[in-house]
Amino acid sequence: MSQNAENDEMPRRAPALATRLSHAGRPQDASLPFVNPPIVRASTVLFESVGAMQGGKARYVYGRRGTPTSEALCDAMTDLEGAAGSVVTPSGLAAISVALLSVVSAGDHLLVVDTAYHPCRHFCDTVLKRMGVETEYYDPAVGAGIAALFRPNTRAVYLEAPGSLTFEMQDVPAIAAAARARGIVSIMDNTWATPVFFRPLDHGIDITLLAATKYVGGHSDLMLGTVSANAALWPAVKETSGSLGMFTGADDMFAALRGLRTMDLRLRRHQESALAVARWLQGRPEVGRVLHPALETDPGHALWRRDFCGATGLFGVVLAAPYPSRAVAAMLDGLRWFGLGYSWGGFESLAIPADVALSRTATRFEAAGPLIRLHVGLEDPADLIADLQDGFRRLTAVAAAPADETDL
Template identity: 55%
Template sequence: MAARDFGKMGINTQLAHAGNVPGDYFGFVNPPVVHGSTVLFPDAATMAARAQKYTYGTRGTPTTDALAEAMNTLEGSTGTIIVPSGLAAVTVPLLAFLSAGDHALIVDSVYGPTRLFANTMLKRLGIEVEYYDPNIGAGIAALMRANTRVVFTESPGSNTFEIQDVPAIAKVAREAGAVVMMDNTWATPLYFKPLDHGVDVSIHAATKYPAGHSDVLLGTVSANKECWPRLHEAFLALGCCAGPDDVYQVLRGLRTMGVRLEHHRKSALDIARWLETQPGVARVLHPALESHPGHKLWKRDFCGSSGIFSIVLAGGGQKHAHAFLDALQIFGLGYSWGGFESLAVHVYLGDRTITGGSYEGPLIRLQIGLEDVDDIKADIARGLKAAAAV
């Protein structure tokens, strides 16, 4: 069979075939799941020179290479590392590019565990962490210092869904010699390609949409040509590698991510528009809605929206939020998202320094699953009724 260049083909074609060469594995459609630590060498000279593709399990296997190559096709990256969780996908590149005495700028609407890592581990390592407003755009120039080494972005923001002007931030940061990182879990490479917008390192919690079934923890980190060697070096030094069964599960989930994500997108947007008309809802925080403050930026840079957004209840406090959640029958009460099932959680913003904000009532984050839209709407209506009755 002739060599295939999937990078120039449609996204669902890429998802179906990238990272897989059946001819390498006797024609089997899926690559093998390689369980291995020790790799044997044919002779002492080959061993001394490490002159073969695979040398030890932590340094890569055909299974991890298949997923990494697929992600490189989707991200347009030079290299991708596979790590055991989405949080590890955040921590490994931060450790790779930061040293004692460095200054890191991190968006204030960042994923909560990222903030915890920054406020504990990074600070203990002598790294100064500063949070910035997600709406800062090119104004981030005022925060750049001679020792600023990393600018960390996440767009939309975790839980509150602010849209960052990533190209403007990246331009300023890179001109100052800083590495730009982005947690792109919400959009996936299907709806936003960070490296095409000036980002150096793209981070993804593959636990979410690539895995898609709420049963796997995994993370991917993809880098451009300039940053790949240092990222890969840190990955090897830390020994933070994922198990082959989890890698295989994500690779299998990747094949259907396009059709699943499109269903999430359509259902979530339908429900978000409906929620804007419902009593008891003060605001809907979904970037694809025209009412969203960052909608123009989202429309400029993104080509789709995923299945997670937040709503602000019209007044009340924790009792109202709990009444809403406890009345739900289809939605599960649980963390994470990107699986087939709808989930809801009461959002906590107490750890933020800039964007805690003043909201009309409690924030509820909704992950819209693959259930029928009418059933989901009925369930949300049940929750809104219960909250109003408190």
């Protein structure tokens, strides 16, 4: 046997993440000789005969039920998440809705982390409440102790790590294991880390979701969500998504596929720049705390380091004193490279003032001063630091001036 023949019989090395991001969701039968799958904008699908129409074996039957474009994106996300299947939705909130509606019914008890994305809380407190589902919010630090909160009718546990706005970590494997031991479904919003830096299903989670609007798209120009599930929960997710008529436009799906190709590179740049900015902020007298789990001083750092393989560009900054709102506004309004916007995950840096009081009920967030959420984009971090330095000058100048003086 030749050396080449021996090499051919050796097990192939599993492809690395960057390779999978470049090649996932590129079906050869749809792409033909082209690198990218086609953008298929479709509603009606034509059949060759009545028999083909009624036979139940057609690959495509109606635009909402799937096209080559949606198939490519779902296949890519399934591969990246290590899932049994994935669906796409028109937004991240739609993904949350599909995930929850796939498992809860009237009379069920739902546990949701107190630091969940606020629109998720609103969905639970309105739509699910009208359906007869009781939502209880829990401390993100509960870990395996979540078992004490289980009731006979607890159907699901919902996680988000790090938490929205305040970035507390959760012991994801411990919570997932406690839930599985009782036959309770675990669902996780993994938008912050994405499957590049954390794969929830590998840590015992049943259903994982993303606001693909953010880092998957990466360019602030699309709205999209994804839901991926293990083999046990995939049929329920698929059925619920289809019954709700969830779908999104072909152009947004194509843009998401394009975003996937560079996500590994982009996220590593987000991580590097965000940590540089975060560490600089730690040395500023105007800053009381930097809320970033990848910082060694963060209370959640040990959990992050154990389970995650990277961090992205979103984190929080708590100011060191109760600066008046006019001073915080002056700081943010004058920023040159940070835009003022609620979304994140694009190439641009963003800043918003954040009000935690509206977003938690089971726990209390203690802060010496106002909270600012930053998203560090792909700009040079030295420029971003200079921009924030100018912002702090405005902050302290306005704070020191009488309230009726508006000139800096």
